Amino acid sequence: MATKSKTSRKPLRYRENGLAAYVADRSPDLYITFLSILVGIVLADLLQLARNDLTLWPLDAQAVMTWGQIFGMVSSALGTWAVYAHLAIARRQIPRFTESLAAFVGPLLLLFSNSFVGSADPTTWFLMAGVFLTVSVIASTVSVLTTAGAVEGQAFRRMLQPGGFLLILVLSAPCAFVAAAAIHGEWMGSWGAAAMAWATVPAAILLPVLYFRDWQRALREGPREASTRPKPIQAVGSITEGWVRDKVADVFITLISITIGLALQEMVDQARDRMTLWPLDSASLMTWGQIIGVVSSGLSAWLIYGHLAISRRGLPSYAETLSGAVAPLFLAIASGLTGRAEVWPWLYAAATYLALQIIVTRSFIQFAGDAVEKALLVRVNHPTGYTLVMLIGAPIYALIGLGDQFEVLPEGLVLCAVLASGPAGMLCAWLFLRDWRQALGVNAAAS
Known part of the structure; x- marks a missing residue:
């Protein structure tokens, strides 16, 4: 059989x-x-x-x-x-x-x-x-x-x-x-x-x-070809609809890039105005870990949302268009919690951010109306891929934040959790791009 x-x-x-x-x-x-x-x-x-x-x-x-x-x-x-x-x-x-x-x-x-x-x-x-x-x-x-x-x-x-x-x-x-x-x-x-x-x-x-x-x-000195630029997909429907389908990704890309850029600038402004980054004691090391975590999360969000946008061909809804701005705007607000004497508010914000990421990325599957797009999103958002980092990280950061708030956890454990946020963000982006390239039929061995 x-x-x-x-x-x-x-x-x-x-x-x-x-x-x-x-x-x-x-x-x-x-x-x-x-x-x-x-x-x-x-x-x-x-x-x-x-x-x-x-x-x-x-x-x-x-x-x-x-x-x-x-x-x-x-x-x-x-x-x-x-x-x-x-x-x-x-x-x-x-x-x-x-x-x-x-x-x-x-x-x-x-x-x-x-x-x-x-x-x-x-x-x-x-x-x-x-x-x-x-x-x-x-x-x-x-x-x-x-x-x-x-x-x-x-x-x-x-x-x-x-x-x-x-x-x-x-x-x-x-x-x-x-x-x-x-x-x-x-x-x-x-x-x-x-x-x-x-x-x-x-x-x-x-x-x-x-x-x-x-x-x-x-x-x-490169090779001469009759046409070196790939042809865009011919959308089904009117000429206007096909043109909009080819251009709609630019709208989403611009919004997500601007909001993440503002979040990064807000992080730098906060660090310049009130944070102590030197010499490297436990407090400054905690602050550096929070800064790197915010920057890593911003780049990871851009990599995920931006690459999903350029692989979508459907006409978006209002909710889908605004969904990509939720996480960056939350990062901009959460940057105000970085470098404070109390770490637990930042840990709660990290857990909330990861939970938002899970909701937004999973909602992209529901937004997809085309069968090909839905198949791509299902393949990229499988539970053992980049979403696993979010599923594990959200409850862990919430629990560590709770323990730090009531002072039942050692400072070293809290510091390790904060320092892990940066590598976790990059791991999340790497897993996404690996599965995204594989879903498109590209060999991801060199990624």
Whole structure:
């Protein structure tokens, strides 16, 4: 007797109806929208700091250094946007987890680095610059390597050759760390620190110039095809309905990107205004764990809702359109509970957030009217996938919050629970993208 196959473990065959090509075609819009909003928030936050908190006149050594830091941050933000946005539009593949994180680590580091602009002791700013440049080397390499196999063959790998844009990052990172050590050891005066701050400006400008040179060369040397862009799905119905179906994801993506960006900015503002992050004692470590947990939850929510949006083709209801904003807005409110002396309100908020995530993600299945979309959502939202993290985490955080409120749990256990929130958010996003790629028929082994 033939045994019945377990369809839940097999990829769902979407290539025949064009959904995988459609998703690959829409993914650049998703990434460019969120990246642009994050970079815009970095620039707006820097402008607010310059207007309210920084001393820019008269031009003594401190003011000159502050101006150099400001221009360095602006150049780095624009350069980061130019590199990753134009790399995104050259990608025609279902995104991996590593690709999803690589484009956004840099802007988030810049957002936190804004807090150290204009400080009397610029050591921390140069340390953050070194971390940003080191992370940019890794992220740029990952982005180029993961794009090369799917778009233009080996052509994009040539972007990593010596003398290219990556050389600026490789040389600048150790210089930033050396400058931080020299300033901390008082081997460099205030004018020397100002000169080092201004040195970041030409480096940040030269990087995208070299990148565009290599990027254009890679595109020209790629294979010639009659049509390189996947065709959008032909929707059933009127011409207007088909056009709306192809564009409706942009509405959802924009809303979710803006709300998550605002939640992240609110977290940075709260950290800057009232939190103690150094030196690293138990209280500051608890605060860092809460901050990382909020940021990780925001990125995880964007990854899940954004990628679900670009794989949907149905006409949305009002409830479906607003559902993606519930979790980010809750994060923005819950950030006010971070860094407080009492930890249990934050733990209750974490449990509530996870419960909301379960409700919203499960409701997407009910919203789906198309059989193909419903099959995709059922496959992605299976109980042993990313929702398992939420199902386990929600009651655990509620119980730990209850124990902390009545002081029956040791502080070490509460600290471990808070520190675990960041990795849990990234695990949730990784499990989602793994199952999402498999459901689209893409081999997720390289994710």
